[in-house]
Amino acid sequence: MFQELRQHKSQRTSLVKRRILNYLIAIEATLLIALTFVAVRVRDVGEVVTPYATGSVLILLIAFPIIWLTCLSFYGAWDVAILENHIDGYRRLLKSSLMTFLAFSSASYIFKIQISRFVILISLICGTILHLILRWVFLRVVDSRVEEPDFQESWLVINARAQSIPEVEEFLEQFNSEISYFEIFSKDTEFLSWLGDLILELERNQSSGLVLTSVQGFSHAQIEHLTWKVQQSNVKVVIQDPLGFVTSQNQVKQYSDFNWLQILTPHINDSQRVLKRVFDLVLVTPSLIVLSPVFLVIAIALKWDSRGNILYIQKRIGQDGKIIVFPKFRTMFQGSDSNRLETLGRPDEKMPERYRNDPRITRVGKVLRRYSLDELPQLWCVFVGTMSLVGPRPILPEEEVQLDELHFKRHIAKPGLTGIWQVSGRKDTTWEERMAFDLRYVQDWSLVLDMILIARTFRAIASGKGSY
DSSP, X not given: OHHHHHHHHHHHHHHHHHHHHHHHHHHHHHHHHHHHHHHHHOOSSSSOOOTTSOHXXXXXXXXXXXXXXXXXXXXXXXXXXXXXXXXXXXXXXXXXXXXXXXXXXHHHHHTTOOOOHHHHIIIIIIHHHHHHHHHHHHHHHHHHHHTSGGGOEEEEEEEGGGOOOHHHHXXXXXXXXXXXXXXXXXXXSOHHHHHHHHHHHHHHHTOSEEEEOOOTTOOHHHHHHHHHHHHHTTOEEEEOOTTOOOOSSOEEEEXXXXXXXXXXXXOOOHHHHHHHHHHHHHHHHHXXXXXXXXXXXXXXXXXXXSSSOSEEEEEEEOGGGOEEEEEEEOOBOTTGGGGHHHHHOSSSTTHHHHHHTOTTBOHHHHHHHXXXXXXXXXXXXXXXXXXXXXXXXXXXXXXXXXXXXXXXXXXXXXXXXXXXTTTTTGGGSOHHHHHHHHHHHHHHOOHHHHHHHHHHHXXXXXXXXXXX
């Protein structure tokens, strides 16, 4: 009876999610067709493309939305999984857009078809931006719907002593989950008896998912038996990776009928460095021009508010441990850096509270920090190449003594204007959390991740969390 109720609830939830995704598919397909139509109909911009253009051009333009929709489907941009992992959904969307561009460009080159640059600009770049906005709104609506009690999922967590684990609870927040715990299998217990009790507990709680926090003590055959038995009950199985070995840079190798996980040295290779550098320049060059009036207004406000220089220049540790020049708009009274250690002390769990009540910050400085405007001069560092738009935040030379040996991996990447730390609470996080964010960035770097972090930066600035 319990299993029938759980399956009915799970099927109903899956049906609703699939129906919602069907709406998304219909809306995105309409958007792509409309964008292509608008691009073709616009006159006198770039090379003129009209309905009377050659047949090959029109065929390629008609194929454009079809190619894009095919790429979206191929990369799983409409899978139910995107409702649970929003970042992965954005990543799939951006990969689809990139592949569409490559496929479209290759087709026009191979068949010698001249397509207006304006058509490509409107249909691809603007289409991607509109897609991201549409996805963001769509996922907000879905989240509000899933938070209703009827859609609440129940998850069972297996761990030692059946105690709560903060990381697991944070992970299960995305499922709007009711969490219960079950004690892990031990050698003093007969495995099949323990597994039978586990299945009964899953049925009693009508659980839709199972989290296994550790495989220690289980044999390979027992893990296979456990997962197969649970999956037969239509329950999802998730195994925690506390060592962090499941990253984009590590590789699975097959040898002698077994899979082996090769732990690769975290790095950004030469082609990735070039790609990242081009990406930085494309964004930062127009930004410096557009924001020049803002620079002037801030400079005037700083001179009016307090005496001192407009810029505050520091030395920070950059890529490969090299010292870099790190400019900011001055947000403190002149000379306040000399008593930084006396005011803030060494990094510890009380550091965020001392940041909030720092008496050295000026009135204009509080406004600049609240909206992260004091960081704008670092755009120049990105332009000259000592920093990147996205990366680990550079630390002070005197903070280097706080680094463990493992933390030096963060210096593999260029320091960034924004990053995982900046969108995850900034100064509200502990030193250990900050280091963990930096290491995660180095291990999981991709251009798509940079795009996602830049987009999330604007939301972090608007919320003001950790900005003081």
